[in-house]
Amino acid sequence: MAQGEPMQVKLKIRRFNPETDKKRWWGHYQAEVEPTDRVLDALHYVKWHVDGTLAFRRSCAHGICGSDAMLINGRNQLACKVLIKEVGRKITVEPLLGLPVIKDLVVDMEPFFEQYRAVKPYLVNDDPPPATERRQSIEERERFDDTTKCILCAACTTSCPSFWARSDYLGPAAIVQAHRFIFDSRDQASQERLQILAESNGVWRCRNIYNCTEACPREIQVTQAVAEVKREMMRRRV
Amino acid sequence: MLRTRRVSYLEGLRYQGKESMLAWVLHRITGLGILFFVGTHVVAAFFLNAIGDNISKSVTLWYESTPFQIFIYFCVLYHAFNGLRLVVEDFYPPVLRYRRELLWLQWLIFLPVFGLPAFLMVLSLFSGSA
Numbered sequence: 275m276a277q278g279e280p281m282q283v284k285l286k287i288r289r290f291n292p293e294t295d296k297k298r299w300w301g302h303y304q305a306e307v308e309p310t311d312r313v314l315d316a317l318h319y320v321k322w323h324v325d326g327t328l329a330f331r332r333s334c335a336h337g338i339c340g341s342d343a344m345l346i347n348g349r350n351q352l353a354c355k356v357l358i359k360e361v362g363r364k365i366t367v368e369p370l371l372g373l374p375v376i377k378d379l380v381v382d383m384e385p386f387f388e389q390y391r392a393v394k395p396y397l398v399n400d401d402p403p404p405a406t407e408r409r410q411s412i413e414e415r416e417r418f419d420d421t422t423k424c425i426l427c428a429a430c431t432t433s434c435p436s437f438w439a440r441s442d443y444l445g446p447a448a449i450v451q452a453h454r455f456i457f458d459s460r461d462q463a464s465q466e467r468l469q470i471l472a473e474s475n476g477v478w479r480c481r482n483i484y485n486c487t488e489a490c491p492r493e494i495q496v497t498q499a500v501a502e503v504k505r506e507m508m509r510r511r512v
Numbered sequence: 513m514l515r516t517r518r519v520s521y522l523e524g525l526r527y528q529g530k531e532s533m534l535a536w537v538l539h540r541i542t543g544l545g546i547l548f549f550v551g552t553h554v555v556a557a558f559f560l561n562a563i564g565d566n567i568s569k570s571v572t573l574w575y576e577s578t579p580f581q582i583f584i585y586f587c588v589l590y591h592a593f594n595g596l597r598l599v600v601e602d603f604y605p606p607v608l609r610y611r612r613e614l615l616w617l618q619w620l621i622f623l624p625v626f627g628l629p630a631f632l633m634v635l636s637l638f639s640g641s642a
Contacts, residue, residue: 349527371527438517438518482598484532501601
């Protein structure tokens with residue numbers, strides 16, 4: 275694949291329109307892109323030049339907002355971060371697994387956000403606020419630095435076989451969010467979060483499969499965060 | 513919340529997970545293998561007491577055959593080694609940064625421990641002493 279030269283790629287996209295289709299079907303398209311373009315550019319090409327009815331989410335298009343997570347060539351990835359030269363001339367694109375499809379590549383994220391809200395993903399501190407800020411040492415901040423990077427794209431959760439198997443499993447993204455606050459020295463609700471995660475739908479459903487870590491576009495060590503929460507539970511005997 | 517399966521087995525297996533996903537799939541298969549072995553053992557014992565020992569003998573003959581013994585040896589050993597790796601990972605989360613190396617280490621220990629006895633079993637089968 276020569277750099278910078280336009281090329282033809284074949285796209286196979288899983289389509290579904292609830293108003294007209296009874297079943298999901300595969301749409302086959304050709305797009306003219308460059309090897310250094312992203313899969314998102316190929317999807318744009320299809321939508322703008324071939325079939326305007328194609329629906330997919332994207333916002334910032336720079337790997338920050340996490341809205342274009344999808345199953346690309348069998349793996350969860352952000353369409354705006356994957357280059358054409360990394361996936362080749364044949365590209366298969368499907369919506370994220372395990373979430374209800376609204377249309378084409380757009381899924382209903384509400385079940386995912388419901389699990390996210392269950393772990394209280396916000397700072398809980400009932401002490402009166404100090405005059406300046408709640409201070410924290412570099413070491414204390416470092417403890418949960420990795421899990422602050424989460425953009426809630428759902429790539430990790432929807433790549434997890436435990437999430438596929440049980441609709442009530444909180445999933446790696448919710449555990450990552452819980453980790454971010456459990457190890458925050460300023461937070462006062464870590465015990466409560468650990469109790470939520472100790473339920474049968476919590477961290478013990480994790481089987482260390484690492485699909486989540488491989489899928490995370492922010493390279494968060496998701497499985498390690500889950501294991502750290504497990505370890506903390508054992509330490510505190512929750 | 514009502515508990516249901518979100519993704520079918522077939523759809524899930526289409527996901528292109530890496531070596532850790534294969535390790536997990538193999539862990540499940542070997543677990544089922546062990547369950548199957550225990551099941552045949554129970555069935556053989558049941559037939560021996562309840563019906564008569566002809567069926568019991570044929571079931572026993574079958575699960576004591578060398579190929580099945582090698583299969584069950586693989587299942588038990590793989591399931592144990594993989595389980596130990598998971599225990600180590602859960603107790604010492606920092607090692608998860610070296611998950612690939614851990615997996616290779618597991619196979620490095622597993623292969624000779626499985627391979628040598630399996631080779632001897634095959635050898636004794638062909639020499640007629642099994």
